[in-house]
Amino acid sequence: MNQRLDALVLEKIVSARFENSGAPDIGGYEANGGYRAIRKIFGKVDPKDVIETVKSSGLRGRGGAGFPCGLKWSFVPQAAGPKYLAVNADEGEPGTFKDRELMLRDPHQLIEGILIACYAVGIEKAYIYIRGEFAAPGRAVDKALTEAYEKGYVGRDILGSGFSCDIYTHMGAGAYICGEETGLLESLEGKRGHPRLKPPFPAIKGLYGRPTVVNNVETLSNLSHIIENGPEWFAGIGIDEKNTGTRMYCVSGHVERPGLYELPLGLTLEEIIEDHCGGIRDGKALKAVIPGGASAPVLTAKEIYEDKVRMDFDALARVGSMGGSGGVIVMDETTCMVQAAGRLARFFEHESCGQCSVCREGTGWVAEIIGRLEAGKGVPDDLSTLDSIDPNMRGNTICVLSDACAMMFSAFVKKFRDEFEEHIQRGVCPLGSPYTA
Amino acid sequence: MSAGRFPHSAKEERFEFAPEARAELERIIGKYPVKRSALIPALWIAQKQNGYITSSVMQHVAEIFDVSPMEVWGVVTFYNMLKTGPVGEFHVQICNNLSCALMGAGALLRHLEKRLGVKAGETRGDGKFSIEKMECLGACGGAPCVQINEDYFERMTPEAMDEIISALERGEYVPPVGADEVAPPGEGAAAAAEDKVKE
Numbered sequence: 017m018n019q020r021l022d023a024l025v026l027e028k029i030v031s032a033r034f035e036n037s038g039a040p041d042i043g044g045y046e047a048n049g050g051y052r053a054i055r056k057i058f059g060k061v062d063p064k065d066v067i068e069t070v071k072s073s074g075l076r077g078r079g080g081a082g083f084p085c086g087l088k089w090s091f092v093p094q095a096a097g098p099k100y101l102a103v104n105a106d107e108g109e110p111g112t113f114k115d116r117e118l119m120l121r122d123p124h125q126l127i128e129g130i131l132i133a134c135y136a137v138g139i140e141k142a143y144i145y146i147r148g149e150f151a152a153p154g155r156a157v158d159k160a161l162t163e164a165y166e167k168g169y170v171g172r173d174i175l176g177s178g179f180s181c182d183i184y185t186h187m188g189a190g191a192y193i194c195g196e197e198t199g200l201l202e203s204l205e206g207k208r209g210h211p212r213l214k215p216p217f218p219a220i221k222g223l224y225g226r227p228t229v230v231n232n233v234e235t236l237s238n239l240s241h242i243i244e245n246g247p248e249w250f251a252g253i254g255i256d257e258k259n260t261g262t263r264m265y266c267v268s269g270h271v272e273r274p275g276l277y278e279l280p281l282g283l284t285l286e287e288i289i290e291d292h293c294g295g296i297r298d299g300k301a302l303k304a305v306i307p308g309g310a311s312a313p314v315l316t317a318k319e320i321y322e323d324k325v326r327m328d329f330d331a332l333a334r335v336g337s338m339g340g341s342g343g344v345i346v347m348d349e350t351t352c353m354v355q356a357a358g359r360l361a362r363f364f365e366h367e368s369c370g371q372c373s374v375c376r377e378g379t380g381w382v383a384e385i386i387g388r389l390e391a392g393k394g395v396p397d398d399l400s401t402l403d404s405i406d407p408n409m410r411g412n413t414i415c416v417l418s419d420a421c422a423m424m425f426s427a428f429v430k431k432f433r434d435e436f437e438e439h440i441q442r443g444v445c446p447l448g449s450p451y452t453a
Numbered sequence: 454m455s456a457g458r459f460p461h462s463a464k465e466e467r468f469e470f471a472p473e474a475r476a477e478l479e480r481i482i483g484k485y486p487v488k489r490s491a492l493i494p495a496l497w498i499a500q501k502q503n504g505y506i507t508s509s510v511m512q513h514v515a516e517i518f519d520v521s522p523m524e525v526w527g528v529v530t531f532y533n534m535l536k537t538g539p540v541g542e543f544h545v546q547i548c549n550n551l552s553c554a555l556m557g558a559g560a561l562l563r564h565l566e567k568r569l570g571v572k573a574g575e576t577r578g579d580g581k582f583s584i585e586k587m588e589c590l591g592a593c594g595g596a597p598c599v600q601i602n603e604d605y606f607e608r609m610t611p612e613a614m615d616e617i618i619s620a621l622e623r624g625e626y627v628p629p630v631g632a633d634e635v636a637p638p639g640e641g642a643a644a645a646a647e648d649k650v651k652e
Contacts, residue, residue, distance in 0.1 A: 040635060098486065110550045110589040120632050141486075148497075148534045149546075149590055151603035152629065152636035159637045184484045189493050190533030192588065206492030206518070208531040224487050268552035268593035275594040310551065310589075343593065345552050359551045363588055369531075451554040 024280045025253045029262050030237040031278040034121045040156055042163035045124035051169055053243035054131050059177030066136035070239065073247035074260035078114075079104050079195075079232030080309070080341050082329040089137050091219035092227045100223040101134055101142035102204060102230045105157075106188055106195040108147055109309035110363060111343025114264035115233035117276055119146070119153035122237070123160035127170065127183060129236030132243060134181045137229055141182050145200050148189040157185050192367035196415045197230040198222075199369065210371050211415035234264055234342075255282025259328035263342050270297050270348035281328040285320045288327060289346060300348040304432070307332055308340025310360050311420030313427030314353075337427070352447045353435045357428035358386040359451070364421035375418035378409040382425050390449065394440040402429050459526050460508045460537060468509040474498050478517075492518050492528060496535055505536040533588075541576045541583030543621050545569070546600040549586040552593035557610075561597050562586065564611040568618060581622075595631045603639055607631030 038044025045051070057066055071086030092099060103126070107115040118126060130142050146154045161183055164170040172180045186204055188194050194203040198212035201223050222228025238261060242250045254260040259281040265288055268274050272294030279288060285305060289295065296302050302317045307327065313336055319325050325332065329339045347356060365383040370376045382405060385398050402425065409422035429436055438446050470478060478498055482491040495517065499510045506529050508522070515522040529535045547553075547562050562584075566572055569582045576583035592598040595607025599614065606617060607630055620627045628634065 037635070107591045108589055111552055111593050112589075113591050113593050113595075116591050117632050120635050147591065148532070149587075149600060151639055152605065152633040155639050156636045186484075186490075187494070187497065188532070189497065189535050191531060203493070204490060205487065206489035206528070208528055266594060268596055269555045274556075274596065306551075345555070345593070347555060351555065355554075356551060359549075359554055363550055366588055451559050 024255065024282055026280060027253055027262070028278045029241050029250075029253075030118060030122070030125065030234060030264065031276065033125070034117070039122050040120070040124075040160065042124060042160065042167060045122070049244065050124050050240075051128055051167075053240035054128060054135070054169065055175060057132070057243060058135060058175050058179055063136045063138060066132065066243070069247050070136065070242060073242045073250040074254075074257055075235065075238055075242060075250065076259075076329060077232055078234035078238075078263065078342065080109065080311070082339055085231065085235055088219065088231075089133070089229060091217070092137050092229060093220065094138075095227070098141065098224075098226050099137060099139045100226060100228045101130060101137070101139045102197070102200060102218075102223055102228055103130060103142060103144040103236060104195060104197065104200055104230055104232045105144050105146040105150070105153070106200055107150070107233070107341075108192040108195050109311065109341040109343055110360065111266060111268055111306060111309050111345040112341040113266045113268075114276055114342060116150055116153050118233050118237050118264070119150070120156050123153075123157045124164065125237050125240060126157065126233055127160055127164050129239040130183055131170065131174070131181060132239040133229060133231060133236060135179055139229065140180055142184070143204055143223075144183065144185045145194070145204055146185055146187055147194075148187050151187075154185055154187055161185065191369075192363075193369045193415070193417060196417065199415065200230065201228065208369070210369050211417075213414055253280050255280070255326065255328050255331075258330055263327070263339070265327065265342050265344050267293050267344045267346065269346035270300065270302075270351070271295065271346050272297050279327075282326050282331070284324045284326050285315065285344070286324060288344065289320070293346075296346070296348050300350065302346070303349045303351055304347045304353065304356075306343070306345040306347075308338050309343035310345075310363060310424060311338070311416075312340040312343075313337040313423050314356075314431060316431050350447060350450055352390075352445050352450060353428055353432040354386065354389050354439050354445065355449060355451050357425050358383070358390045360424050361386045361421065364417065364424070368417060368421075372413040372418065374409060374412045375421070378405055378418055379421050381405060382409075382421060386425065389436060389439045390445065392439065392443040392445065394436075396440060398440065399429060399433070399436055402426070459523060465507055465509045468499070468503060468507060468513045470498065470513070471502055474502050489518055489520070492520075492525070493532070493535075496525075496529060500535060505539050507537075539576060539580070540585070541571075542581050543601055544583050544585065546585045546587045546590070547573075548588075548590040548592070548596070548598045548600075550589035550593075552589070553597040556596035558597040561599070561609060561611060561614065565599075565614060568611075568615060582618075592631060598631070601627075604629035605631055605633045 033039035075085045076082045193199045194209040199209040203209040218228040251260045361383040365379040406426040511525040571577040
């Protein structure tokens with residue numbers, strides 16, 4: 017692959033307007049390049065060419081799986097009848113907080129991205145599924161939609177192009193699993209958020225049984241820039257042709273400056289932590305980092321400082337982890353790995369929708385066993401039991417929540433096995449259970 | 454997910470949407486080609502009007518959507534934010550996931566329980582405050598994060614929390630802290646207190 021190690025362009029794309037307090041208003045958005053991309057293409061560029069543009073930009077989904085966006089769109093059949101766009105704004109992957117700020121600080125950028133996606137695929141109705149807790153981002157998007165409707169950017173015959181598109185917000189009600197795309201569709205249909213068996217994939221049979229595109233907020237927020245500046249420009253940012261553009265890295269935990277960092281794909285995790293986030297807080301030593309939200313297997317300090325793991329989709333996959341949702345959770349030497357794993361295991365147990373027994377029971381067992389280790393009541397067989405649960409929780413369920421839980425705990429157990437064993441042998445947390453709630 | 458039996462109550466008052474709530478619901482139903490999509494929005498509206506979702510709320514909603522009350526109950530119990538019992542006037546939701554735990558959510562929770570005189574999962578006797586431990590609120594860069602009613606309060610310390618709670622106790626309007634600050638104002642953490650200020 018053609019890597020550009022020395023010349024990674026540091027350019028902000030989706031967060032470029034974040035410092036501009038007028039950006040959430042339509043006037044501020046228009047004054048800063050807003051709604052120019054749809055003027056450029058609506059009624060002028062063939063929708064198929066828009067799909068090709070997005071394909072050649074190399075844009076991959078920013079929600080978790082990193083699937084190429086243009087390719088996803090091209091799976092939607094051309095058949096007559098309604099098609100839908102479901103915008104995944106059900107941001108809930110622990111460690112991730114970018115979509116919230118994208119909606120709060122630049123909601124029109126999202127709306128313009130939705131319009132471009134809908135134009136490209138021939139969709140006339142889009143629903144923005146916003147997690148229930150995000151009342152304020154929901155208000156920000158609602159206000160922006162009202163403004164966009166008033167100006168004729170959304171609705172009937174947009175800008176006289178003959179293309180019509182309605183966009184609605186839809187508030188969730190508190191369930192992590194609704195961030196899984198088919199769980200989201202079930203929830204949007206007014207049901208429990210139980211993920212569906214795939215295939216058929218949503219592109220063929222999605223919302224109300226119709227072809228449906230599901231795209232993440234950050235993915236869509238990139239589109240107006242790709243249309244405006246061209247796919248070559250976008251593909252020129254990032255480390256290679258498969259990892260183009262930027263990511264909104266959500267850095268939390270033990271760094272000097274936690275927060276959102278929009279950086280090109282392909283920086284090393286060390287560079288992100290040391291050069292951009294001010295290093296580990298209080299001069300402490302780094303112990304571990306979860307690089308892409310709770311489902312992404314944990315990385316050790318050695319992998320970060322010695323192996324210099326890069327934060328693009330493929331480099332993370334090569335070391336057995338994943339870019340996921342961009343949630344980077346940094347843990348220093350004071351962190352108990354057993355407690356960290358236990359905290360996440362209880363999260364997965366709580367959020368399992370319950371329809372597959374492997375997941376419902378598996379997440380519960382994992383939470384119980386790690387909880388026992390945390391409490392100093394572990395028995396020698398516990399680690400081999402965890403080892404035996406791992407493969408059974410992978411590839412056996414309707415969705416990947418079970419796999420995510422398995423990937424999470426098995427990485428902790430494998431990479432920090434000494435620490436788990438010490439909890440069993442000493443019957444107490446060597447670090448004094450620092451995060452007991 | 455919560456479990457249990459369908460909460461039948463013979464003594465419960467019959468629930469009906471207030472006229473303006475019903476009009477709001479009809480407007481929302483119009484957004485979707487299939488009416489059922491408005492079921493969760495309907496439950497949100499009912500919860501806002503009634504405080505929480507009772508069996509008679511579920512029966513009324515079931516009639517509107519032409520599904521069984523059990524079907525509605527199945528939906529209600531799936532979603533964490535749909536409540537089948539009362540919570541406090543100020544519902545203090547503290548994130549308990551990893552990023553917030555790393556940044557002191559455990560100590561903050563213990564402080565809150567002491568300060569408010571109520572345990573997580575409970576509502577204080579006077580109905581003023583309740584505490585709930587939450588999974589990731591999606592504001593991890595501002596950990597530890599606390600959500601009071603609708604609003605987020607990021608980078609909370611015991612001292613900052615004390616000030617907010619004292620202000621709420623005095624009936625003052627308390628604006629959100631963190632990224633929510635840039636949003637158009639809503640009903641806020643202190644909706645009731647805000648109304649008092651306006652009076």
